[in-house]
Amino acid sequence: MEAVRLRAVRGNGGIWLSLDGEARFIPDEQAGAARAGTAAGADPVSPMPGRVTKLFVKAGDAVTAGAPLAAVEAMKMEYLVKAPADGNVGRVLCSVGDTVALGQRLMDWEAKA
Amino acid sequence: MTSPTHPFSSVLIANRGEIALRLVRACRELGLKSVVAAVGSEKDALPAREADAIAVLESPKSYLDPKALLEAAKKTKAGAIHPGYGFLSENADFAEAVISAGLTWIGPPPAAMRALGNKLAGRAVAEKASVPVLPGAKLGKDPAKAAKEVGFPLLVKAADGGGGRGQRMVEKPSQLTEAIESARREAGASFASEEVFLERFLPAPRHVEFQILGDPKGKVVHLHERECSVQRRRQKLIEESPSPALTPELRERMGAAAVRLAEAAGYRSLGTVEFLVDGKDFYFLEVNARLQVEHPVTEAVLGLDLAQWQIRMAMGEPFPFSQAQIQPRGHAIEARLCAEDPDHDFLPSGGRILALDLPRIPGLRWETFLEEGREVASDYDSLLGKAVAWAEDRAGAIRRLDQALAGSVLLGLHQNLGFLRFVLGRPEFSSGKYDTGLVEERILAAWVSRNRDLPPEAKALIAEAKSRPIASGAGSGRRIPDPWQDLNGWKP
Numbered sequence: 001m002e003a004v005r006l007r008a009v010r011g012n013g014g015i016w017l018s019l020d021g022e023a024r025f026i027p028d029e030q031a032g033a034a035r036a037g038t039a040a041g042a043d044p045v046s047p048m049p050g051r052v053t054k055l056f057v058k059a060g061d062a063v064t065a066g067a068p069l070a071a072v073e074a075m076k077m078e079y080l081v082k083a084p085a086d087g088n089v090g091r092v093l094c095s096v097g098d099t100v101a102l103g104q105r106l107m108d109w110e111a112k113a
Numbered sequence: 114m115t116s117p118t119h120p121f122s123s124v125l126i127a128n129r130g131e132i133a134l135r136l137v138r139a140c141r142e143l144g145l146k147s148v149v150a151a152v153g154s155e156k157d158a159l160p161a162r163e164a165d166a167i168a169v170l171e172s173p174k175s176y177l178d179p180k181a182l183l184e185a186a187k188k189t190k191a192g193a194i195h196p197g198y199g200f201l202s203e204n205a206d207f208a209e210a211v212i213s214a215g216l217t218w219i220g221p222p223p224a225a226m227r228a229l230g231n232k233l234a235g236r237a238v239a240e241k242a243s244v245p246v247l248p249g250a251k252l253g254k255d256p257a258k259a260a261k262e263v264g265f266p267l268l269v270k271a272a273d274g275g276g277g278r279g280q281r282m283v284e285k286p287s288q289l290t291e292a293i294e295s296a297r298r299e300a301g302a303s304f305a306s307e308e309v310f311l312e313r314f315l316p317a318p319r320h321v322e323f324q325i326l327g328d329p330k331g332k333v334v335h336l337h338e339r340e341c342s343v344q345r346r347r348q349k350l351i352e353e354s355p356s357p358a359l360t361p362e363l364r365e366r367m368g369a370a371a372v373r374l375a376e377a378a379g380y381r382s383l384g385t386v387e388f389l390v391d392g393k394d395f396y397f398l399e400v401n402a403r404l405q406v407e408h409p410v411t412e413a414v415l416g417l418d419l420a421q422w423q424i425r426m427a428m429g430e431p432f433p434f435s436q437a438q439i440q441p442r443g444h445a446i447e448a449r450l451c452a453e454d455p456d457h458d459f460l461p462s463g464g465r466i467l468a469l470d471l472p473r474i475p476g477l478r479w480e481t482f483l484e485e486g487r488e489v490a491s492d493y494d495s496l497l498g499k500a501v502a503w504a505e506d507r508a509g510a511i512r513r514l515d516q517a518l519a520g521s522v523l524l525g526l527h528q529n530l531g532f533l534r535f536v537l538g539r540p541e542f543s544s545g546k547y548d549t550g551l552v553e554e555r556i557l558a559a560w561v562s563r564n565r566d567l568p569p570e571a572k573a574l575i576a577e578a579k580s581r582p583i584a585s586g587a588g589s590g591r592r593i594p595d596p597w598q599d600l601n602g603w604k605p
Contacts, residue, residue, distance in 0.1 A: 022531025
């Protein structure tokens with residue numbers, strides 16, 4: 001059986017574990033809750049720290065699931081934030097050029113009942 | 114060493130990160146002074162610390178600002194500018210401005226850059242030099258019509274792009290408009306121009322590139338190939354040489370085509386001719402008119418220092434070897450270490466480096482600027498560095514690289530070491546019979562569904578770490594290791 005090289009260090013919001021080179025992150029309780037919220041897709045959030053480069057919608061727009069809502073750019077890569085389901089855009093909480101954090105809400109969202 | 118008379122004794126390195134460090138060290142070995150262009154937050158980073166002087170830039174955007182860089186060269190009395198890769202490295206206007214300012218441009222002549230650096234212009238030169246190209250077209254007034262002529266699936270490509278940025282695949286006509294807009298935005302953010310064009314998309318090609326070298330006397334040789342088919346979203350992950358796909362006959366034909374193309378364009382300095390290989394056929398893709406990220410792969414199999422030769426040729430020194438004398442030995446393979454989260458769709462990551470250990474192994478080379486305590490910001494490309502292994506044969510090189518990655522520690526941000534090892538360990542890769550679809554079509558699904566269970570020792574280590582104080586990694590430079598903060602475990 002091969003040896004597994006392990007190392008752990010605490011910081012940057014949780015425990016970082018090195019497992020034969022691979023980094024695993026075990027977030028502190030708070031950070032964990034924020035990420036879970038992101039995963040549930042309740043509101044359109046930024047998938048990464050970066051900059052908003054485009055808004056495709058405005059408050060009140062009705063959009064279908066998968067439609068692009070905003071573009072966020074980091075490290076010269078652009079990611080599209082898409083509608084999690086059919087629904088309406090509520091307040092838009094960011095502008096083009098804004099710097100946004102991982103998990104930051106970009107707009108309110110009302111899913112179609 | 115014979116030292117030719119040369120017009121400069123110091124070089125402004127208009128770049129950052131691992132390539133800036135590589136060039137600082139190349140200059141030092143050549144007896145040249147180096148000046149690194151750095152933003153305030155990187156004034157104390159490794160490249161800046163090892164350089165003879167620093168030229169402070171206002172912001173990360175200054176790397177794309179010819180005026181700011183020329184001003185920096187003037188202020189620090191640098192006699193030459195080395196652009197590295199990315200940023201303005203393939204911008205002929207900048208090269209021209211450097212030369213007009215009375216400085217030496219360490220790169221190809223601007224005319225050759227114009228003839229080949231732009232992908233559209235490069236296709237035209239290739240056709241003239243009887244180098245095969247794929248069907249392609251400019252957008253023109255009617256992009257839909259142009260697309261129909263090229264045929265689907267096709268790629269929307271940034272004419273001034275590189276590294277897969279500003280590029281979108283279009284499977285059907287309805288996707289064309291959004292793809293063009295999106296590619297334009299990305300091109301505008303990353304490169305000097307927003308121009309895009311269309312080119313036929315090959316579903317399962319290999320991506321093989323030839324290193325070319327044109328010396329000051331006009332001699333052009335190729336320095337053999339690098340296989341670059343291991344890509345994700347058209348970004349190279351792993352490169353190797355020789356390519357497992359080339360027969361000696363195909364290698365000879367492609368090498369000769371690369372040289373013909375370079376000669377047709379009056380090329381000097383270093384460059385790379387990228388080809389798509391489809392069975393026994395090959396097609397010209399583009400020329401990268403600069404030093405490339407993966408240049409150490411070629412250095413390892415040829416025993417040549419390309420970064421130094423690029424500078425030496427800029428000083429007027431002819432390249433002494435003939436094509437027949439350039440013979441590769443053994444096998445080299447490179448893996449790119451990136452700040453991204455392979456468990457969350459490879460989203461860019463950042464953060465302060467809390468722990469770093471890159472093992473030193475004979476036959477293995479690291480090129481990186483990382484240090485414990487340094488903040489990795491999302492302002493730049495996600496490339497953190499690269500590991501290059503050399504061995505007598507391919508299997509040995511893969512094993513060596515894998516062992517180096519397995520023995521590495523990089524904590525505090527998400528990174529792709531585990532994913533790189535996963536690719537190296539897959540039979541689809543080790544067989545050598547892969548194409549550019551390898552990662553996305555055959556490996557990603559297996560990666561996502563892999564067993565992520567932690568061994569019991571890891572769980573114990575996490576529990577123990579939770580009771581420890583938080584590592585700050587504050588400040589920059591190397592942190593003194595704290596045995597109570599970094600917990601090491603070993604599972605026999």
